[in-house]
Amino acid sequence: MIVILKHNPNRDQLESLISWLQEKGIIIHTSVGEAHTILGLVGDTSKLDIDLIAALDIVDDVKRVQEPYKNANRKFHPEDTVIQVGNTQIGGGTLTIMAGPCSVESEDQVVAIAKAVKASGATMLRGGAFKPRTSPYSFQGLGPVGLEYLKAARAETGLPIVTELMDLSQLPLFKDVDVIQIGARNMQNFDLLKAVGHQDKPVMIKRGMSATYEEWLMSAEYVMAGGNENVILCERGIRTFESYTRNTLDLAAIPVLRKLTHLPIIIDPSHATGKSWLVEPLAMGAVATGADGLQIEVHNDPAHALCDGPQSLKPEVFDPLAKKLLKLHEMLKTLEG
Amino acid sequence: MIVILKHNPNRDQLESLISWLQEKGIIIHTSVGEAHTILGLVGDTSKLDIDLIAALDIVDDVKRVQEPYKNANRKFHPEDTVIQVGNTQIGGGTLTIMAGPCSVESEDQVVAIAKAVKASGATMLRGGAFKPRTSPYSFQGLGPVGLEYLKAARAETGLPIVTELMDLSQLPLFKDVDVIQIGARNMQNFDLLKAVGHQDKPVMIKRGMSATYEEWLMSAEYVMAGGNENVILCERGIRTFESYTRNTLDLAAIPVLRKLTHLPIIIDPSHATGKSWLVEPLAMGAVATGADGLQIEVHNDPAHALCDGPQSLKPEVFDPLAKKLLKLHEMLKTLEG
Amino acid sequence: MIVILKHNPNRDQLESLISWLQEKGIIIHTSVGEAHTILGLVGDTSKLDIDLIAALDIVDDVKRVQEPYKNANRKFHPEDTVIQVGNTQIGGGTLTIMAGPCSVESEDQVVAIAKAVKASGATMLRGGAFKPRTSPYSFQGLGPVGLEYLKAARAETGLPIVTELMDLSQLPLFKDVDVIQIGARNMQNFDLLKAVGHQDKPVMIKRGMSATYEEWLMSAEYVMAGGNENVILCERGIRTFESYTRNTLDLAAIPVLRKLTHLPIIIDPSHATGKSWLVEPLAMGAVATGADGLQIEVHNDPAHALCDGPQSLKPEVFDPLAKKLLKLHEMLKTLEG
C-alpha cells in the first residue's frame, strides 16, 4: 500500500500514523519529494482499512498495491480449483454445460427438458424455483415445490442441479441441491454470502450488474472466509449505456479472472443478452476465450415460459448448439502447444 | 402497450394472442402498415408480462406506454405523500436532515453526535448497526448493541432514528426503530422488500448503484404491494465511468421522481461522492433542486471512524452547513410565485 | 413510428399534426384508449425528425419502429458487403488480420514489422502516422513522413495499408492509402464523415467509446449517404465502470451488427483491453463469435514504443497467435451444417 501525504504534514499526526502501522507489523519506507512525501507500506496490508487511512487529515491519497483478497487470490493458490459435483466436475479442462428452464413450471416440464439437454450433452440441470423478479406482479417461482421437481428431474437423468437461493431463510431447503446459485442482485447480500460460506455445498456467484472484478472476488472471499472453498464465478453481463442487449457480456472477465483467481468461470449468454438468437455466437465466443462452462436457458415452449422467455432456446435449437460447443472445446485443445 | 408484429405473422398464432389478451380484458386496436402491423393494447396492462408477449414468434418488439407500477405512481395518487415520524415529518415542504455516524461505535459517540446534530438543526439521527462492507475483513457493525445505543441517543435527544436492515432475520430487532433503511446493495433483495412491506414502519429505499428510476420505483412497489405505503426514496449516486468521485450523484432524480411518484425524496451526498469536501456544495444543490431532505454523515472523529471516514463531516463543519441548508430552504420559498 | 398523445389533446393541434404528416406521405392509424390515444405512422418515417414531433404540446412520447438508417440497413441490402482491398478482401468469409505498430516510428521499424506480420499470416498492415493522444505533451505521430514509411512497407510486402485520418485537411495526403480509419474519438466528427463519404477509398469506422449500435450505424450512414458504400465497422471496446481493462470489449456487437447491417465487422482487442496478455484470448473469442477480422497491435520493441506500448505484442508472440486464429477460422467452417 502506498500512502501519499499532503504537503507539509503535521509531524505529530505523521508519527502517530507511523507508530499505529508499525504496531500492525507494517514496515514503512519513506520517500520525501518536493511536492509530496510518499510512504511505501510493506507487509500484510490486506487487512488494513484503506478508508481509515485515507480519512486522516495528513493524507492526500492511498493506493493499493496488493489485492484485498487472499483466499480467492491466485498468488496464494496457484493451482486451478476443480469442483466435483455429482459425477461431473467444474474446472480442470472440462466444459461444463448447465442447461434448463429459467423457471421451473411443472414436473413434466423440467423432467422433459432435463432429458433433452442431457441427450444433447449438458452436464448439469439449471432451473429456478425462487425467482427474483423486478415486478411484484410477475410470477415469483414455485418455491419449495419447484425444488422437488428439480430433484425429480435429477433422479430421472442423473444430472446434478444448480438453482438460486434468494434468502438465507431458505437455506434448509437447499440441503439436497448440488450447487447453490447466488444471483446478480444478491452478489453483495453479505449475510447471504456468510451463510453459504458456513455450509459445504458449492456456491456459484453471479456477477452483480455493476460489480467490478475486485468486488466480485471480494464476494467470493466472503464465502471462502467462512470456510467454503468451493466457489464458482459466473459472468452474466454488466450494465452499460447500450440498451439493445439487456446487458453487455464482458468476455474479458474470463482471462482477467484466470489471472487473478484460481476459481472456475462460467458464462451465461442467455441473461447477458436477453435475446435467444445471440446465445449461440456468444456461447461460441465464450468457449474460445477459455470459459470453464456455460449456463444456457432451454425451454420446451419459450412462448409460454412464465419468465424470461425471449432468451430461452428450444431443445431442438439447443441440441446442435451444445454439440457444436463441445466439438469446439475439443478442437481448441488441438490448437494448444 | 404496443405490440409490433413481424412481417406476415402466422394467422393462427395472431388469433391466439388476440383472444388471450381479450380474456384479460384488454381492448386491441390494429394498424396494418406495409412493413409492420401494430397492435395498440388498451386497458390495465400494468400486470401483463411484457417478456411473455415479446417471446412470441410473431412479435418483433413490445413497447410499454403505461408505467408498470401502480401504488407508487403519481398518476393514480396525485397528492404528495407526507410521512409522520416521531414529532417530525418527511415530505410536504419540510427539509428533513438525517445526520449521524456511518457506523455506531459506542454509546458515548452516538449520544454526543446526536446532541450536536440536533443543536445544528438535524431532525433525525442516522447511524449503522449492521454494516454492508465490501470486504469480509472490514468492521461489520456492532449489530443489536448498536441499535441499543441508537435508542439511547433517541432517548436523550428525541431525534427519531433511521438505520439499515440487512437481512429479514434481523427484522424483530427493528420493532423500535423509526425508519428502516434498505441499502443500495439490497434494493433488489425482493424477500427483504416483501418483509418490510408486511410491517408498518416507514421504509427508506436507497437507489441501487445501477438501478434505473423504473427499477427503483418497482422496489417501492414491492413494499407498497404488501400494504406499507410509507416509502421514502433516497438517491446516493449511481455507478458510472467517472472514478474521481465514488459514485455520480444524479440530482435529476429529484424532479423526475417528483413527476413519476408521490413519495418523498432524500439525497445522500456523503455516500454519493465519498469525499467530505463535496458534501456542502452538493447538499446545497440538492436543496435548490427540490429535495425533501438530506442524509449526511457526521462523525466526531472522522480520522478514527471504523468505516467510511473520508466522507464524514465533523460536527463543527456540519453545524454551519445545516444552518445554511435550512436558510436556503427558507429563502427558496420566497422565490416561488 | 408510434406517437403517443397526451390525454385529451387539443383538437386543432392534433389536426395540424395529422395534415403535416399526411403531406409527407405518411398514413396514420389511430387507436383511442382510455388513458392514451396512439397514432401508428406507416410509410417511410426514416427521414421524419423524431425530436420535432416529440416537442409538440399534445405529444407524450414517440417511439421508433423502423431503424433511422437506410443505406447501412440489412433489410434493404440483404447481401453481405465484401470490400476488395488490394489483393485481399474484407468480409465474405475471409478472416482479415490487420497488424502493425500503434505508431509508425521509422521506415526500418515499419518495414521490419510488415515483413514479420505478413510471414505470420496478416493480410493488411496497420500503423498510425497521425496519432490522437489525450495529452498535448505525448508524441503526436510522424505525420506525412509516417505515411511515406507505410507506403514503403507496402511496396516491400504487398500488404495494403490502413491508417487513421484525424482531420479532413489531411485528406489529400491519404490518396494512396488503402483503407482510411476513422478513430473512436472522431466517430461523430460529422464533417470528417461527410468528407470521406465523398471519396472512394474504403473507410473503417471505429466505435465511439460511448456510442450505441444505432449511433455507430448512423455514422456509417453519413459516409454512405455521400456515395461511398465501402464502410467497415470496428469494435474497440466501450467505456464502462470497470477500470481493470482500458475498455470493455463488446463481442455481442458482432452478431447484433450482423443482423442490423450488411457491412463487415472487425474487432480490435488491443485497444479494447490495453493489455497485451488479453489480446490472445479475446481475439480467439472474436473469431469464434463470427468477426470478419481483427486489428492487432504488433511492435518489435514494445518497451520502447512511443505510444500504447502495453497493448502491443512482439512479432514472436504474434506469430503463433495469427496462425492459431487462422486455424480456428478454418475449423469453425467444419462445424457449420
Add this chain to the structure above:
Amino acid sequence: MIVILKHNPNRDQLESLISWLQEKGIIIHTSVGEAHTILGLVGDTSKLDIDLIAALDIVDDVKRVQEPYKNANRKFHPEDTVIQVGNTQIGGGTLTIMAGPCSVESEDQVVAIAKAVKASGATMLRGGAFKPRTSPYSFQGLGPVGLEYLKAARAETGLPIVTELMDLSQLPLFKDVDVIQIGARNMQNFDLLKAVGHQDKPVMIKRGMSATYEEWLMSAEYVMAGGNENVILCERGIRTFESYTRNTLDLAAIPVLRKLTHLPIIIDPSHATGKSWLVEPLAMGAVATGADGLQIEVHNDPAHALCDGPQSLKPEVFDPLAKKLLKLHEMLKTLEG
C-alpha cells in the same frame, strides 16, 4: 509517480530504467518490500509517458501522484480565471446566463429571441449555425448565414455570442464570434483543439459524453498549450445506463473542477436532460452548487424548432426562470460567512 516493480526484476533492465529517468531530471526513492519493490519518482513527471514505463517487462503497475496537466492546474495558478467577453465577464462571482435557440433558423427568430432573453437577464446569446446531428438526414444548420444572423442579433442587443465550431476549416468564419464553443463530440478532436489554441478568442469546451474530469482538463490543456488561456468548461451530462433523461447531469463536476482547475464552469441543463421541464430544477441546483453560469436553450416556437425542440423553453417560461436564478445567486452571497 509511483512505479511498482514485479518480483525480482531483471537488474540490467532496472538500471537502464533508473538511468533513463535520472537523465530526465527525476529523483528516485526506492522501497524494497517482500512482495514488491516500489520506486517513488520525484520531480516534474507531468511529461513522462506513463504508458512507456508501464510497458516495461519489469514493471507491474504505475500510478500517478501528480496531475498530467499544468496550465489548467489550480496548483500552479491558484487564482480563478475571469474571462472578459464584450461588456460582460465569465467567472469571478458573476452568474453568466447564455441563452438562445439550439439552431439559428432566421434573422427574425434569433433577433426576437435575443431581445427576449436579454430583457430576462441573459448576458450572452447562444445559437448554432453549424449543427452536429446524429443523422445525415437531419437539418445540419444554416452555416455561414447563421453566423451572420447571430451577429445581427448581437448588433441589436449588445449580447456577445457563443456558437459552435465543428471543423477547423470553418475557423476563418469565426473571427467575429465572441466565444467559440467546442461540442461534446469534438472534445477529443485534437486538431481542432490545437487550432483554437493558436488564436485568441475564448473557447468553451463541452465535456464529452464519456469523458473523465482528467480527460476534459487535458483537452483544456491542449488549447492552453497553444497559448490561449481563455478556456471555459461546460458540463452537459454524461452517458450512463439511465435512459429516462438523455444524459446524466453531473453537478459534482462543479466543486471537483473548482478544486482541480482555475477555469470557469458553466452548466447546460438543456442538453443534459433533453426535457424542458427538467431545466428549471437543475438550473437552480447548478447555481446553488456553485456554477459560474448556465447555458439554456430558448426558442420562440419549440414545436417547430428544427432540432432539439423538446429541451427548449419558450421565452415566457425562460423569463421567470432567469430572474429566479439571478435572485438565487444574489441570495446565496448572503449565506456566505
